[in-house]
Each structure stands twice: as structure tokens, then as C-alpha cells.
Amino acid sequence: MVALPQDALGEVDPTSDRAVFRQIADQLREAIDRGRFREGEKLPSEAELVDHYGVSRMTVRHSFSVLQGEGLVRAEHGRGVFVRPRPPxxxxxxxxxxxxxxxxxxxxxxxxxxxxxxxxxxxxxxxxxxxxxxxxxxxxxxxxxxxxxxxxxxxxxxxxxxxxxxxxxxxxxxxxxxxxxxxxxxxxxxxxxxxxxxxxxxxxxxxxxxxxxxxxxxxxxxxxxxxxxxxxxxxxxxxxxxxxxxxxxxxxxxxxxxxxxx
Missing domain, CATH: 3.40.1410.10 (Chorismate lyase-like)
Incomplete structure (x- = not known):
């Protein structure tokens, strides 16, 4: 596994009824809420999350899509996924x-x-x-x-x-x-x-x-x-x-x- 910020992300439970991509989205959301990833900061890349969780790239992309749908993050082509600014x-x-x-x-x-x-x-x-x-x-x-x-x-x-x-x-x-x-x-x-x-x-x-x-x-x-x-x-x-x-x-x-x- 790659080195991510300490305690930023945990592990997924493959036996859970909740889909793995939603578990990953839950952990990323919680990390954002706790300030582990701040406004404007880049989230771990697809490759990093694939290595960290041992899942497919498509699973990670589904997780990012959930957060984008909630308005928490934005994707920048060729750069990655970033935490959206909070209300100014x-x-x-x-x-x-x-x-x-x-x-x-x-x-x-x-x-x-x-x-x-x-x-x-x-x-x-x-x-x-x-x-x-x-x-x-x-x-x-x-x-x-x-x-x-x-x-x-x-x-x-x-x-x-x-x-x-x-x-x-x-x-x-x-x-x-x-x-x-x-x-x-x-x-x-x-x-x-x-x-x-x-x-x-x-x-x-x-x-x-x-x-x-x-x-x-x-x-x-x-x-x-x-x-x-x-x-x-x-x-x-x-x-x-x-x-x-x-x-x-x-x-x-x-x-x-x-x-x-x-």
C-alpha cells in the first residue's frame, strides 16, 4: 500500500452489504469533513487508491463520482480530483x-x-x-x-x-x-x-x-x-x-x- 496521510483512510470490508465503492467514498468524505484533505487540496490519485484498497480503477472512479455528485470534489482533467472550496x-x-x-x-x-x-x-x-x-x-x-x-x-x-x-x-x-x-x-x-x-x-x-x-x-x-x-x-x-x-x-x-x- 502507498503512504497516505496518517489515519486519513482506513480499509474496506468486503463482507459488508455496502458496496466497496461507497465505502471508499464514505472514508474520503469523512477525511474531508475532518480536515485531513483541505479546501483546494488534491485527493490521492486513482493509482494510489487502487494500491491502498486493492480494488480496480473503475471502483475508485465510482467513488469519485459519488463525491462529485455530492458537490464535495471537482475533477480537473490531467491533474486529479480536488476538494471544492467551502462557502465564501x-x-x-x-x-x-x-x-x-x-x-x-x-x-x-x-x-x-x-x-x-x-x-x-x-x-x-x-x-x-x-x-x-x-x-x-x-x-x-x-x-x-x-x-x-x-x-x-x-x-x-x-x-x-x-x-x-x-x-x-x-x-x-x-x-x-x-x-x-x-x-x-x-x-x-x-x-x-x-x-x-x-x-x-x-x-x-x-x-x-x-x-x-x-x-x-x-x-x-x-x-x-x-x-x-x-x-x-x-x-x-x-x-x-x-x-x-x-x-x-x-x-x-x-x-x-x-x-x-x-
Missing amino acids: VRRLASDRFARRHRDEGKSAFLVEADAAGSHPQVDSLEVKEEKASRDVSARLGSARKVLARRRRYLLDGRPVEFATSYLPLDIAKGTPIADPNPGPGGIYARLEELGHRLDHFDEEIRARMPSPTEAKTLRLASGVPVIHLIRTAYDTEGRAVEVCDTVMAADAYVLAYRLPAT
């Missing part, structure tokens, strides 16, 4: 929309990028008037026409989320919100300037596997899920002034919440 962005829901950030001219995404020490970009921007879908219309209180703002967000050149904001057309039409660049603080700052002082946000979050289009847009590795978040912003009069439909790469974010205990 910590999204603190109780702080990201704080008014002080808007007063400083920062959008929520810029706040998160600064905290992560990453360079933010926005591309694939589209702003257009359109008919509201039934769901968006219901969330906005039966609005029939909306201004839709679609954009993709990148950190250090990597796509991490794309979002569409839907705003009632009677609020947004002919205002800076309809401009490609709405200005410092983003559309929430502009809404407040228009007299719609924000009161609260409702968010619905679920995890799922991406559609082919979403996987392509976010350049997701096989097996990486997405976080689908729908947020509705309300002003102090109780009116819904925006619905934001966001799809995020699940391996790019940690969602953090601070909840009152009283």
Missing part, C-alpha cells in the same frame, strides 16, 4: 438590509462581498416592463404590470447567484429604478427616496437541484444544489413594493440568522 459568503439575514448600509450607498450584495473580502461584479443585466406572473401579482397585491430587473452576481469572477426583482410599474416607471444603474444603495435606496420607507421583508427559502439553465448560468458542478429564495419587501404603509426571486449556488453561501429570544 456569510449572508447575515438580520443585517444585510439594514438602513445604515443604504445610507452609506451600499447594496446588500456589496455589503456581503466586502465582508467576504471578495471583488463583486454584476453582469447579464436586463431591465424591462412586463406583465406580472400570477404568483408575483399575488405577492404584490394584484399588480398587473411590473418593472423587472434581472441580473447575475459574481464574486472574484465566479457566478454565485442570479436574481429578478419585480416592482409595481406605477412606482418604478420613469424613475432611476428603471435605469441599468439605479445609483448608490441600489433600488431600496431609490424606493425610500420615492416615499416608500421600508418596514420589513418576508423571505421564503428552499433548497433544490438546479434546472439545466440554472446550472449553466451559475456554472455549477455536478451535484451542487441551489438555494431558491423569494423575498417580498413592504413599506411602512403595508404595501408590497418589490418581489425578488433569487437563485444562489448552495456551495457559495452560508445563510446565517440572528433571532430574538423574546
Whole structure:
């Protein structure tokens, strides 16, 4: 057997009901979770694992496929299999929309990028008037026409989320919100300037596997899920002034919440 990191991997049990390739995947996964193989680090090669476990190359490849399907590793042609980076962005829901950030001219995404020490970009921007879908219309209180703002967000050149904001057309039409660049603080700052002082946000979050289009847009590795978040912003009069439909790469974010205990 080849020399692998001490205690990194054990042995397989050929009498177990669990397939050998899954046992190997289990051990590699546990080694990654324990930090024996760190982010960006190369896993033992196929040849090393074949020698270590006494199995076929195809068995090792099946093990790697399991880990790739879970989004834990990525394969680089001619180089090997590497541990995927962990989430770079910590999204603190109780702080990201704080008014002080808007007063400083920062959008929520810029706040998160600064905290992560990453360079933010926005591309694939589209702003257009359109008919509201039934769901968006219901969330906005039966609005029939909306201004839709679609954009993709990148950190250090990597796509991490794309979002569409839907705003009632009677609020947004002919205002800076309809401009490609709405200005410092983003559309929430502009809404407040228009007299719609924000009161609260409702968010619905679920995890799922991406559609082919979403996987392509976010350049997701096989097996990486997405976080689908729908947020509705309300002003102090109780009116819904925006619905934001966001799809995020699940391996790019940690969602953090601070909840009152009283």
C-alpha cells in the first residue's frame, strides 16, 4: 500500500452489504469533513487508491463520482480530483438590509462581498416592463404590470447567484429604478427616496437541484444544489413594493440568522 496521510483512510470490508465503492467514498468524505484533505487540496490519485484498497480503477472512479455528485470534489482533467472550496459568503439575514448600509450607498450584495473580502461584479443585466406572473401579482397585491430587473452576481469572477426583482410599474416607471444603474444603495435606496420607507421583508427559502439553465448560468458542478429564495419587501404603509426571486449556488453561501429570544 502507498503512504497516505496518517489515519486519513482506513480499509474496506468486503463482507459488508455496502458496496466497496461507497465505502471508499464514505472514508474520503469523512477525511474531508475532518480536515485531513483541505479546501483546494488534491485527493490521492486513482493509482494510489487502487494500491491502498486493492480494488480496480473503475471502483475508485465510482467513488469519485459519488463525491462529485455530492458537490464535495471537482475533477480537473490531467491533474486529479480536488476538494471544492467551502462557502465564501456569510449572508447575515438580520443585517444585510439594514438602513445604515443604504445610507452609506451600499447594496446588500456589496455589503456581503466586502465582508467576504471578495471583488463583486454584476453582469447579464436586463431591465424591462412586463406583465406580472400570477404568483408575483399575488405577492404584490394584484399588480398587473411590473418593472423587472434581472441580473447575475459574481464574486472574484465566479457566478454565485442570479436574481429578478419585480416592482409595481406605477412606482418604478420613469424613475432611476428603471435605469441599468439605479445609483448608490441600489433600488431600496431609490424606493425610500420615492416615499416608500421600508418596514420589513418576508423571505421564503428552499433548497433544490438546479434546472439545466440554472446550472449553466451559475456554472455549477455536478451535484451542487441551489438555494431558491423569494423575498417580498413592504413599506411602512403595508404595501408590497418589490418581489425578488433569487437563485444562489448552495456551495457559495452560508445563510446565517440572528433571532430574538423574546
